[in-house]
Amino acid sequence: MTETMHGIQPVMVPAAARTGHARLVGILAVPATDQRSTTITGLPDQDARTTRDRVYAAIKNSAGCVWPQQPITLSVEPHGLSAGDSGLDLAFAVALLAASGQIPADRIPCTLWIGELGLDGTLQPASQLAIRLAAVAHAGPPDAIVAPGDLAEAALAARGQVSTARTLAALVAALRGDVPLLTPQAWPTAPPWPGADLADLPAGHSAARRILEVAAAGGHHLLLTGPPQGGAGMLAERLPGLLPDLDPGTAGEVAAAHRTAGTLPPEAIVRHRPPWQAVHHTISRPALTGTLHRPGAVGLAHGGVLFCDDAGELSSFARDALCTVLDQRRVTLLGAGTRVSYPARMQLVMSAHGHRTASDTASCGCSPAAGPRARVRMARLFDRVDIHAFPPPLAQVAAGQPVGESTAVVAARVVAARAAASARWAGQPWATNAEATAEELQAALALVPGGRFAPLRDLVRAGALSQRGSVHVLRLALTVADLGGRRRPSAEDVAEAIRLRTGQEA
Numbered sequence: 409m410t411e412t413m414h415g416i417q418p419v420m421v422p423a424a425a426r427t428g429h430a431r432l433v434g435i436l437a438v439p440a441t442d443q444r445s446t447t448i449t450g451l452p453d454q455d456a457r458t459t460r461d462r463v464y465a466a467i468k469n470s471a472g473c474v475w476p477q478q479p480i481t482l483s484v485e486p487h488g489l490s491a492g493d494s495g496l497d498l499a500f501a502v503a504l505l506a507a508s509g510q511i512p513a514d515r516i517p518c519t520l521w522i523g524e525l526g527l528d529g530t531l532q533p534a535s536q537l538a539i540r541l542a543a544v545a546h547a548g549p550p551d552a553i554v555a556p557g558d559l560a561e562a563a564l565a566a567r568g569q570v571s572t573a574r575t576l577a578a579l580v581a582a583l584r585g586d587v588p589l590l591t592p593q594a595w596p597t598a599p600p601w602p603g604a605d606l607a608d609l610p611a612g613h614s615a616a617r618r619i620l621e622v623a624a625a626g627g628h629h630l631l632l633t634g635p636p637q638g639g640a641g642m643l644a645e646r647l648p649g650l651l652p653d654l655d656p657g658t659a660g661e662v663a664a665a666h667r668t669a670g671t672l673p674p675e676a677i678v679r680h681r682p683p684w685q686a687v688h689h690t691i692s693r694p695a696l697t698g699t700l701h702r703p704g705a706v707g708l709a710h711g712g713v714l715f716c717d718d719a720g721e722l723s724s725f726a727r728d729a730l731c732t733v734l735d736q737r738r739v740t741l742l743g744a745g746t747r748v749s750y751p752a753r754m755q756l757v758m759s760a761h762g763h764r765t766a767s768d769t770a771s772c773g774c775s776p777a778a779g780p781r782a783r784v785r786m787a788r789l790f791d792r793v794d795i796h797a798f799p800p801p802l803a804q805v806a807a808g809q810p811v812g813e814s815t816a817v818v819a820a821r822v823v824a825a826r827a828a829a830s831a832r833w834a835g836q837p838w839a840t841n842a843e844a845t846a847e848e849l850q851a852a853l854a855l856v857p858g859g860r861f862a863p864l865r866d867l868v869r870a871g872a873l874s875q876r877g878s879v880h881v882l883r884l885a886l887t888v889a890d891l892g893g894r895r896r897p898s899a900e901d902v903a904e905a906i907r908l909r910t911g912q913e914a
C-alpha cells in the first residue's frame with residue numbers, strides 16, 4: 409500500500425471486523441470526474457452512506473475545515489470491507505482534507521489515523537483498539553494519531569510517536585503547524601515530590617529510615633510525633649516511593665477517582681504508582697471526604713498515602729471521619745436521595761506536636777501539657793495507627809556522616825517483604841499485615857514460642873499497653889520478621905515491634 413495514485417498517498421488505518429480480527433487498509437481520495445457528489449466505495453452501500461454523513465457533519469462543524477466543492481471518491485484499498493467501521497472516520501476525513509489541500513500531505517505516509525468522529529467534530533475512541541494496534545504491530549506507519557481517550561493505551565502499543573487532539577478542528581490546526589498536538593503525560597508524576605528520595609535525607613537518621621521501611625513493608629499507618637518543623641513532612645513524602653506498584657484493579661480505581669475529580673487529564677498515561685495527598689488539620693468536610701460528585705482527599709489517596717500535618721489539631725469531624733475511613737477503607741456519602749461510595753484504602757501518615765520526655769519539652773519551649781492533651785483528644789484516631797514514632801528532628805542529625813541508602817534499594821526490600829506477607833495471607837481479602845484481623849494474627853502466630861511475647865504480655869499486664877495496642881504490636885512483629893526474611897518473629901522482632909508501637913524501649 410505504498411503505491412500512490414495521481415501522487416496521492418493512502419491514509420492508513422487498521423480496520424476491525426466484527427469477528428475480532430483487524431487488518432491494515434488505506435483510504436484513497438481521488439477527484440471524481442464522473443459523479444456530482446463525494447462518495448465512499450469499498451463499503452456496503454448503507455454503511456458507506458452513514459459513514460459519509462458522519463464525516464460530512466464532523467467537517468461542517470469543524471472551524472477551519474470545509475466540505476470540498478469538487479466531488480471526491482474515497483475508496484477503501486486494497487479491497488473493501490464487508491461492513492462499516494466507525495474507527496475509520498478520522499482516516500476518511502484526513503484523506504478528504506488532504507486531497508482538497510486543506511492539510512499538508514507530508515504527515516500522511518508516516519502516521520496511522522484511528523478514531524471515530526462525533527457529529528460535532530470531536531475525536532471519539534475507536535472500538536477494539538487493542539486488536540487494531542496488534543494488527544499493525546509490525547507493519548504500517550510507525551506514528552499514530554488517536555482519540556484522546558485512546559491515547560494511553562495506544563502509547564503503550566505503538567512503535568512511534570502517539571499523539572491526539574480533542575477535535576478535528578484542533579487536529580487540522582496542529583497539522584498546519586498552528587498549535588501543538590497533545591502527547592501522552594505520565595500520571596502520577598514520580599516521585600510524588602520532586603526529588604523525594606531517601607538518599608536526599610540528611611545522612612544517618614537510621615531510626616527514621618527504619619520507621620519508613622517498616623511502614624511501607626506492612627502497609628502500616630504512621631504517627632510521627634516531635635517538635636514543630638521536625639521534618640515529619642520530609643519523611644512522609646518519601647513513603648510513596650517505597651511502596652510497590654499498584655495492582656491493575658487498584659490502579660483503575662485510582663485513575664477513576666482522579667478522573668472524577670478532574671485531576672487526571674483524559675489523555676494521561678496512568679502509571680501504576682501510589683498517589684499522594686497532603687491535608688492540613690483545618691481541612692473542610694468536602695475537601696476531606698468529598699461530595700456526591702467529587703472524591704475528597706481520602707478518596708484521592710486511595711492506593712497511596714494520605715499525609716495529615718498537625719494531626720493533633722484536627723477537628724472532631726475530621727478525626728471521626730478518618731476513623732471511619734480507616735475502619736471501612738472507603739468513604740460513603742448520602743444526600744439528595746442518593747448514595748455515593750468512594751474506595752479509600754490508603755496509608756495514613758500523621759504528624760503531631762509532642763515529645764517523648766519532659767526534657768524534650770523544655771528545649772521546644774512548649775507547654776508540657778499540650779502534647780498529652782492533644783493525644784487524649786485524638787485517642788480514637790491515634791489508637792488505630794500501628795506505628796507511634798518519635799523520630800529525632802532532621803536538623804539534629806550530625807553533618808559529615810555517610811550517605812544512606814536510596815529509595816530504590818529500600819523499595820526492593822519492601823517488595824520482598826510484601827511478597828512474604830501476601831503469601832501468608834493468601835485466600836484472605838487483604839495482602840498486608842496492617843489489615844490482618846486479630847483472629848487471623850493469632851492463628852498466624854500460633855506456632856511461635858510464647859516466651860518471645862513475654863515482654864508484650866508484661867506491658868499489657870502493667871497497663872502500659874492496651875489489649876488493642878498489643879494487636880498492633882503483633883502486626884508489626886510480622887512485618888519486621890518479613891523484612892528480615894523470617895517466617896516467624898524472633899524475640900528481637902517483637903522487641904522492635906514494641907518500640908515502633910510505643911516509641912519506648914521494651
Ligand SMILES: [Zn+2]
Nearest residue numbers: 635769772774
Ligand atoms: Zn513542643
